Amino acid sequence: MYYFGDPAIWLPFVFAGLMGVSILIYVVLDGFDLGVGVLFPFATDAEKDRMIASIGPFWDANETWLVLAVGLLLVAFPAAHGVILTALYLPVAIMLIGLILRGVAFEFRAKAPAPHKRLWNNAFFAGSLMTSLSQGFMLGMYVMGLEWTWINVAFAMLTAVFLTVGYSFIGATWVIHKTSDALQIKAVEWAKGGIWGLILGIGAVSLATPLVSTRIFDKWFSWPEALFLTPLPILSALLVFWLWSMLRAMPFAGDRRSWQPFAAATALWVMAFGGMAYSFYPYVVPEKITIYEAASAPESLFIILIGTSIVLPTILGYTVLSYVIFRGKATELRYD
Amino acid sequence: MDIETLLLSRIQFAANISFHILFPTITIALGWVLLFFKLRYNRTGDERWMEAYRFWVKIFALSFAMGVVSGITMSFQFGTNWPGFMETVGNIAGPLLAYEIMTAFFLEAVFLGIMLFGFSRVPNWVHTLATFLVAFGTLMSAFWIIVLNSWMHTPQGFEMIDGVAYATDWSAIIFNPSMPYRFVHMVLASFLTVSFLIAGVSAYRWLIGGRTDGVRVALKTAVFAAALLIPVQIFVGDLHGLNTKEFQPAKVAAMEGNWETGTGVPLVLFALPDEQARENRFEIAIPKLASFILTRDWNGKVTGLNEFVGEDGEILHPRVAPVFWSFRVMVGTGLLMLLVSWTAAFLILRRKRGVEGLPKPMLYGLVGMSFSGWLATLAGWYTTEIGRQPWLVQGVMTTKEAVADVPAPMVLSTLIAYLLVYAALLAAYIFVIFYLARKTARGEDIGTRNAPPPAAAPKTLPAE
Numbered sequence: 001m002y003y004f005g006d007p008a009i010w011l012p013f014v015f016a017g018l019m020g021v022s023i024l025i026y027v028v029l030d031g032f033d034l035g036v037g038v039l040f041p042f043a044t045d046a047e048k049d050r051m052i053a054s055i056g057p058f059w060d061a062n063e064t065w066l067v068l069a070v071g072l073l074l075v076a077f078p079a080a081h082g083v084i085l086t087a088l089y090l091p092v093a094i095m096l097i098g099l100i101l102r103g104v105a106f107e108f109r110a111k112a113p114a115p116h117k118r119l120w121n122n123a124f125f126a127g128s129l130m131t132s133l134s135q136g137f138m139l140g141m142y143v144m145g146l147e148w149t150w151i152n153v154a155f156a157m158l159t160a161v162f163l164t165v166g167y168s169f170i171g172a173t174w175v176i177h178k179t180s181d182a183l184q185i186k187a188v189e190w191a192k193g194g195i196w197g198l199i200l201g202i203g204a205v206s207l208a209t210p211l212v213s214t215r216i217f218d219k220w221f222s223w224p225e226a227l228f229l230t231p232l233p234i235l236s237a238l239l240v241f242w243l244w245s246m247l248r249a250m251p252f253a254g255d256r257r258s259w260q261p262f263a264a265a266t267a268l269w270v271m272a273f274g275g276m277a278y279s280f281y282p283y284v285v286p287e288k289i290t291i292y293e294a295a296s297a298p299e300s301l302f303i304i305l306i307g308t309s310i311v312l313p314t315i316l317g318y319t320v321l322s323y324v325i326f327r328g329k330a331t332e333l334r335y336d
Numbered sequence: 337m338d339i340e341t342l343l344l345s346r347i348q349f350a351a352n353i354s355f356h357i358l359f360p361t362i363t364i365a366l367g368w369v370l371l372f373f374k375l376r377y378n379r380t381g382d383e384r385w386m387e388a389y390r391f392w393v394k395i396f397a398l399s400f401a402m403g404v405v406s407g408i409t410m411s412f413q414f415g416t417n418w419p420g421f422m423e424t425v426g427n428i429a430g431p432l433l434a435y436e437i438m439t440a441f442f443l444e445a446v447f448l449g450i451m452l453f454g455f456s457r458v459p460n461w462v463h464t465l466a467t468f469l470v471a472f473g474t475l476m477s478a479f480w481i482i483v484l485n486s487w488m489h490t491p492q493g494f495e496m497i498d499g500v501a502y503a504t505d506w507s508a509i510i511f512n513p514s515m516p517y518r519f520v521h522m523v524l525a526s527f528l529t530v531s532f533l534i535a536g537v538s539a540y541r542w543l544i545g546g547r548t549d550g551v552r553v554a555l556k557t558a559v560f561a562a563a564l565l566i567p568v569q570i571f572v573g574d575l576h577g578l579n580t581k582e583f584q585p586a587k588v589a590a591m592e593g594n595w596e597t598g599t600g601v602p603l604v605l606f607a608l609p610d611e612q613a614r615e616n617r618f619e620i621a622i623p624k625l626a627s628f629i630l631t632r633d634w635n636g637k638v639t640g641l642n643e644f645v646g647e648d649g650e651i652l653h654p655r656v657a658p659v660f661w662s663f664r665v666m667v668g669t670g671l672l673m674l675l676v677s678w679t680a681a682f683l684i685l686r687r688k689r690g691v692e693g694l695p696k697p698m699l700y701g702l703v704g705m706s707f708s709g710w711l712a713t714l715a716g717w718y719t720t721e722i723g724r725q726p727w728l729v730q731g732v733m734t735t736k737e738a739v740a741d742v743p744a745p746m747v748l749s750t751l752i753a754y755l756l757v758y759a760a761l762l763a764a765y766i767f768v769i770f771y772l773a774r775k776t777a778r779g780e781d782i783g784t785r786n787a788p789p790p791a792a793a794p795k796t797l798p799a800e
Contacts, residue, residue: 057449071437075430082419086740093750096409103405107398111768300427304434311438
């Protein structure tokens with residue numbers, strides 16, 4: 001067990017990395033299907049069906065990344081799990097009820113009698129909205145250090161709105177990729193409207209984080225680190241510019257490049273997330289508990305790692321496989 | 337610690353886990369039943385097996401979604417309400433939960449899409465394989481959770497250092513003494529629940545005129561499965577009880593409503609246990625039978641609840657009435673299942689007319705028993721979980737030590753919200769099952785989930 005140096009150092013680091021990757025995959029994957037739910041009120045009934053069909057085979061697996069992320073927090077950093085989730089008690093409860101509502105609305109809206117369908121459509125929208133808002137709220141609270149003060153709550157409310165609009169943006173880019181004709185054109189408009197939420201959200205978090213903590217401020221604005229970090233904001237700005245010019249010209253003839261807005265949005269997400277991870281490392285509870293202090297015993301982590309290193313690549317393989325099988329434009333979902 | 341917070345947190349966890357377990361109880365076995373339907377179809381090419389498959393795969397999808405979303409709630413509640421649990425035994429519970437999530441959850445969720453919507457998109461064998469992997473994943477999920485739960489009842493293979501548990505022997509942890517019994521008991525409970533659900537819903541479809549071959553095979557499969565499994569379950573349940581007597585005698589004493597240690601202890605059929613007076617009121621009992629069941633000796637010695645009162649008067653056994661009554665509900669439901677399934681199996685076999693041989697009252701009886709599995713399963717879990725109190729991990733930590741210091745009104749408000757959502761969803765779930773049954777009985781197609789009207793159908797076809 002001592003092959004790579006002290007396991008009390010590298011194991012928590014590896015697990016923090018795994019947890020980070022899970023959260024990142026979650027916000028991209030469930031981000032787009034939550035976003036599709038947030039966009040529901042803007043779509044006609046027939047469009048709603050196609051939007052649902054575009055996420056139908058994926059949402060279940062998408063949501064399990066949240067389970068994995070929280071699971072890793074729970075099993076690898078038990079001390080932090082308690083602190084974070086107790087501090088976020090109410091938003092977590094709202095998110096859970098939101099997840100329950102949208103998850104079951106998926107099934108019920110397809111199976112319930114026609115008159116009930118509107119009810120379940122509303123439940124799907126409400127659930128998606130509750131989930132997105134509460135996740136954005138939690139992001140804001142986390143950035144501000146998990147203290148319930150007025151200023152922090154106000155900031156968290158802002159990030160709640162930004163993240164929700166951000167999700168609706170990535171959801172719109174997904175719809176652009178998975179649909180055609182009138183709905184695709186509509187989705188381009190949604191994406192143009194939503195991109196601002198993403199920019200403001202990333203901007204707000206990027207500005208707030210170094211202001212809250214001098215440690216983070218120093219990490220970003222001291223020489224020579226600043227030199228290595230400058231590509232991050234510059235690349236992000238270029239991506240936004242590219243996205244914007246692309247969206248203005250879409251859709252292209254023959255459905256060319258319909259996957260590119262989603263890919264660009266994902267890249268943007270990855271960079272924002274990378275920046276945050278860099279800021280907060282080595283803390284798992286901001287400025288209070290480091291990953292090394294919160295980690296489980298190395299022996300237990302090692303056992304989990306064995307399973308993870310077999311299972312995670314396999315899961316990634318399966319995930320890719322299912323996206324390949326259900327590639328192309330969304331058609332009606334049939335049980336045959 | 338606020339006593340109300342403890343009580344409310346316990347009720348909230350009980351509500352969540354009770355709601356959650358309803359759906360895995362269905363999916364654990366239904367996955368295998370679907371695989372059975374699929375394999376019969378592959379073997380015989382007979383369309384009726386696919387008809388049964390297509391109906392029940394929808395119930396599976398619905399149950400699965402309910403299970404996933406209510407399961408997510410669980411993993412968060414460990415942190416929001418019970419941080420002491422993972423802080424104390426996280427080194428053991430962590431890996432077990434991790435394996436549950438990894439090996440099982442993903443396998444199910446990823447292949448579910450193919451299983452549900454991939455029949456025409458992938459080769460037949462891939463679809464069969466996906467069905468198998470979903471069933472297998474669900475069973476593995478159950479395995480790891482039962483391992484953890486059983487370890488909380490019969491912990492071993494660890495040492496305590498500064499109040500934190502460290503694993504010393506993983507095979508001892510996984511194969512802890514109560515795990516094999518609890519696992520088999522739960523898997524059988526799941527198969528019985530599904531058998532009675534399929535039998536009940538099929539009987540309902542039959543009664544309202546949906547007399548297709550698919551309904552016929554589903555009803556027959558379910559009745560025979562139930563009739564075969566219920567005696568096995570009673571046998572396994574008895575073994576599980578003996579195992580509990582060895583490791584958690586206080587729980588068995590509460591189940592039996594037996595206060596005093598003695599020989600030739602009677603089996604209490606009915607009583608109102610009185611916690612204050614520490615005795616039973618209105619007791620109806622069969623002499624010496626409890627001794628015989630628990631020790632296989634009419635005069636065997638059985639431990640009573642009074643052994644579990646500390647010198648300072650601290651009570652280290654569970655509250656008696658809930659355990660006593662849950663146990664009776666479970667056993668009573670089990671016996672009723674035996675009666676109903678054997679009668680139905682007998683009627684199908686005797687008249688040689690198959691399902692046509694079932695008289696109307698029998699069919700109504702089966703409809704009435706549709707959710708009997710849920711009742712028995714919940715009652716069984718209440719027996720074993722309340723029976724472990726006041727311990728959270730038997731002999732290691734109490735429930736009181738694990739609870740989070742969240743203000744009671746906050747817990748109360750989330751509890752009310754959960755209860756409202758759960759009640760509505762449960763009603764919707766049961767309604768939709770019978771709605772789908774009525775719809776198929778009318779001969780309508782329920783194959784399409786989100787069929788857009790023709791005008792809106794996409795022009796671009798999927799790349800194939």
